[in-house]
């Protein structure tokens with residue numbers, strides 16, 4: 001049950017007998033589900049173009065239409081939808097064929113209201129669990145993300161974040177790259193009353209205008225070239241939960257009015273589909289850019305900025321929370337030596353001292369990368385300063401072609417320098433001759 005006391009679940013009934021449609025509909029609506037009906041293959045296809053369903057009860061005998069063809073069409077049009085076949089006792093063999101073709105269960109007619117209710121709740125539970133599993137898998141793939149801190153500035157940030165987590169206010173998380181804005185956003189979701197629903201992340205720089213619109217709001221099949229299947233969109237996935245817009249400063253200007261409308265009215269349309277939909281989503285956004293400056297320069301909409309910026313949280317850079325450096329380093333070391341089966345157990349006194357003195361321009365991400373590398377190359381129980389790769393001082397000299405360094409180090413130094421000399425990610429990507437999404441991934445990989 002959701003907060004309004006209705007059951008979550010949108011069900012489509014497809015049958016050519018109107019009496020069956022009526023009986024099934026009453027029974028399922030009584031349970032609190034949203035129900036729509038179709039009495040032919042063509043009607044089913046049309047309804048599926050217009051609305052999103054979680055579950056379909058499909059009669060395989062549909063007058064002149066072949067139910068197996070309808071099923072195949074459904075697998076393309078709405079691949080997320082669970083399908084239960086409804087069949088007469090004499091045609092159970094066809095139901096078995098249908099299950100091989102992708103249906104999930106079958107009901108034999110005549111069935112009792114209890115059998116129908118049970119089949120519906122079972123399938124909707126499977127759909128809910130599949131979505132939950134996907135979200136949890138994303139969480140498990142990340143190493144330890146405990147946010148506890150000994151640094152006064154970070155403790156203040158965490159206190160504010162915990163307070164706002166309980167409200168539905170939109171939060172803008174600011175901070176240099178790698179300071180943990182993504183981790184904090186996921187924590188705010190976990191601390192909120194939406195925690196049981198999904199926290200869906202969109203990395204804004206990795207998607208351009210139309211792709212971003214389709215990713216956010218979904219599309220119907222054939223809505224544009226390459227749209228071979230309908231998709232629901234991330235906004236629908238985040239319904240009841242949280243949508244985290246990472247690197248919002250790179251959100252396409254052309255799509256900002258639609259995002260603004262969604263934030264204000266909670267309404268949107270899928271590409272290729274005129275039906276206005278509604279989703280109850282809390283928005284968290286993060287950036288390392290100066291959004292206020294971007295607004296002044298006409299590069300970000302002012303009205304959107306104010307909508308996102310109801311509460312601002314500023315994450316301090318790692319060099320300003322030195323109290324946390326060694327705790328984080330210990331945690332990362334424990335994680336990576338276990339993952340790679342390596343001997344290192346601790347840091348030498350010099351290594352600890354060097355980590356405390358280092359400037360950490362890439363913040364926690366850089367610390368994590370440094371420790372991951374050290375855990376692999378260190379053959380001893382104690383990690384030495386040389387294993388950390390940054391020597392006694394921050395690397396400041398430009399690399400020389402032909403110098404003793406690996407291609408990876410050269411690539412990292414070159415990308416860092418181009419980024420520092422470019423105003424936007426797009427400009428840097430053009431200079432480097434790669435697309436913005438590749439640059440975005442490389443930055444993360446290299447800890448820049």
Ligand SMILES: Nc1ncnc2c1ncn2[C@@H]1O[C@H](COP(=O)(O)OP(=O)(O)OP(=O)(O)O)[C@@H](O)[C@H]1O
Pocket residue numbers: 142143144145146147148175176177178179180181182183184246247286287288328364365368
């Ligand atoms: N408190 C923490 N404990 C452990 N790991 C952390 C913590 N904070 C951040 N990290 C790790 O540091 C890396 C960078 O974190 P995150 O992606 O959240 O930073 P960010 O500020 O969003 O970076 P960007 O601006 O580049 O997107 C990630 O690998 C994350 O798992």
